[in-house]
Amino acid sequence: MPRAVIGRLSLYLRELEAFERRGETTVSSSLLGSALGINDAQVRKDLACFGQFGRPGIGYRIAELIRALRQILGIDRDWPTAIIGVGNLGRALLRYRGFRNRGFHIVALFDNDPKKIGQTVGGLVVQPLERLGEVAEELGLRLAILTVPGEAAGRVAELAAGCGIRGLLNFAPVTLTVPEPLSVISVDLSIQLENLAYRVLHEPNGGEAITD
Amino acid sequence: MPRAVIGRLSLYLRELEAFERRGETTVSSSLLGSALGINDAQVRKDLACFGQFGRPGIGYRIAELIRALRQILGIDRDWPTAIIGVGNLGRALLRYRGFRNRGFHIVALFDNDPKKIGQTVGGLVVQPLERLGEVAEELGLRLAILTVPGEAAGRVAELAAGCGIRGLLNFAPVTLTVPEPLSVISVDLSIQLENLAYRVLHEPNGGEAITD
Incomplete structure (x- = not known):
């Protein structure tokens, strides 16, 4: 499994936990990706590597996906x-x-x-x-x-x-x-600081990059 | 330019500086990549994005490539x-x-x-x-x-x-x-620790991954 996918799983998990704290129970792939700047197709592709989580017309059940991601990432334990x-x-x-x-x-x-x-x-x-x-x-x-x-x-x-x-x-x-x-x-x-300096010099529009 | 390439430039620079400290003046793409676990074709491809640095039969001139990479990365200044x-x-x-x-x-x-x-x-x-x-x-x-x-x-x-x-x-x-x-x-x-826990659980052979 590419490391970038695993890194994104951690980010999805953080977003899902935030949705859960706000009382949501389901979330679409586009909503899940949007806060992270990841498009819905990428979200679906990443999660499909690990199981069939999404349901047409419903999206992802948040509690179920949190549990699954915590298990996949190995943080369901101490x-x-x-x-x-x-x-x-x-x-x-x-x-x-x-x-x-x-x-x-x-x-x-x-x-x-x-x-x-x-x-x-x-x-x-x-x-x-x-x-x-x-x-x-x-x-x-x-x-x-x-x-x-x-x-x-x-x-x-x-x-x-x-x-x-x-x-x-x-x-x-x-x-x-x-x-x-x-x-x-x-x-x-x-x-990391060198990468940042490069971006300041060569990518005038800026933006966010997540270390993965 | 993909962030992974920029991250690797920093690693190449560190290796080149180590070669220079050991008194070397030229280095081949395979030698440059080997300490980093990157193959020679990838090294040549990465560096070719930024200029024509290598010379057939000689390899890379270390001092020249160090100067170029420091400039590209923006660390030729304070x-x-x-x-x-x-x-x-x-x-x-x-x-x-x-x-x-x-x-x-x-x-x-x-x-x-x-x-x-x-x-x-x-x-x-x-x-x-x-x-x-x-x-x-x-x-x-x-x-x-x-x-x-x-x-x-x-x-x-x-x-x-x-x-x-x-x-x-x-x-x-x-x-x-x-x-x-x-x-x-x-x-x-x-x-980063979550990624590490994942690898300990799922990649039994271990190995090194560089955050890029």
Whole structure:
């Protein structure tokens, strides 16, 4: 399944939840797409990849589609998640409310700086990286957020893979080559700013683009 | 130009800079792509969109291609940039070294919280949002990083557009509908984690994906 489709599923889910909060029970593909700037044919095509959700003359039943999308995306469960690298960005992400709302609970912090190990940050004690395997097993960790410097990221990703971590959200500005079966999504914030600068220079009409 | 191509230009640039640091002067399309998991035909096709850079039997001249890509991406200049919303994420991004390296200098901070206004954070005084227009003109601000809560993001984006801001990197987890000619790139961190959870559940072999 193309990553862009999966990214759009998350957006559809957010829109559907907004419709539900407003008391709606059904929604058409064109209404669902319009707030996101996605046309109705694309909405129908994306959703048809995962099942037969729409009904002619009715549209999508919101509660049913929310349930299905949460299951497809895997956020119908809790994901205990670690943050590796307790610097400024790691601390900010620990306090980011958007994660918990989607089932991602930060339950462990790791660093290799002796000055940070043992500190309590946001109610969690920073643990040494050597304990990652033990803690991962104890807490059932499968996801980790990597906020270490670029030069350390490769080594820590290898370590995480060996400790049973299956997915890494990497903020270090490097391309990681990681062993299977680890999945990595890299968010390079300076690349986002570069893309934005390009658009300001070359796309005078502006508009919205969603990172997917 | 598709956004994915622009995202890959940033990645090519990073690889080229790494080659240059290692003392190389030319590089083939296959070598350039290999560290990024992109095949040589794709590399040639992407770069051919912007000019005739490669030379048969030689490959790409690294210094020349770096200069061209920096110009295309608009990072051959300085971009004074504001952070709007001085919470945890805003403060972390203020200290993020990756921005300054690419010419993005955080030169102003804005918030609407009276307790924050007037505070000095990272050497900058937090200013009230009402001063955005004045400061934007004074400092030549065209880019801003938006780290305000979701419910405030739409209003602040409107305000920024009216103050001459041309590009917004939006971290609020909402889809913004913004007036031309404002360009917005939204980085929704919980969507990235959702995509990662999907891949852990459905793509057992893992692998790397670069947000583009």
